[in-house]
Amino acid sequence: MSKNISDFNQYLSFFWFIFFSLFFCSFMLFASFFLGGKSVSRYKNTPFESGIVAVGDTCLRFSIKFYLIAMFFVIFDVEALYLYAWSVTIVESGWTGFIEATFFIFFIFLSLFYLIRVKALNWVSS
Template sequence: MSVLNTFDVSECLSFLCFITFSLIFCFFMLFTSSVLGGKSSSRYKHTPFESGIAPVGDTCLHFSVKFYLVAMFFVIFDVEALYLYIWSVSIIETGWTGFLEAFIFILFLLLSLFYLIRIQALKWVNK
């Protein structure tokens, strides 16, 4: 059976209807909130935090690039741990093929972690 035989027009039409109604609903909600939403105006409306207190000091906070780097590493490894959790739930269905794929995936994870350690990307000490 080829891919063209399994193509169903009704599925595409229902997906198109879903997207269309979702967009219409979003625009309707935005329009309704702009019409019915409360509007206030006072002399303190456009001051910082609407409190009337003048800002003190510099608002620019400087973070180390290492912070963002470690945050990105955390997100990457966290998503990969989620993938491994999903694999462990379906281990019976995947069988030995799934086990081999997970083993290769874990191997790539370990190689990437060793690479990060080798290039000293996880060290906080300045040179």
């Protein structure tokens, strides 16, 4: 019987957490709508903040290399986050975690050398 009450209290706590979270978010949105400043001007809904009409073409072309470098940065940055999480829990993970992290770092270096070999990191095309 006490297990059922304990489970019910956990569900009730979770329900109250969700309810108050949604209520607080809704309250902040409605409060900012009513208390926030409102301005009306002729250039308010123009696509530029200053109201200046655009000059020239706004469509810029970027090289595909820019996007490749950005994706490589994100990939290696996320792997650095995994290594940070591993370094925080190094005592708990023990030798098994150390060996797994060593393999992880090895595969990161292997992928980096592959990217260098296929010249994916060269900005200037040959």
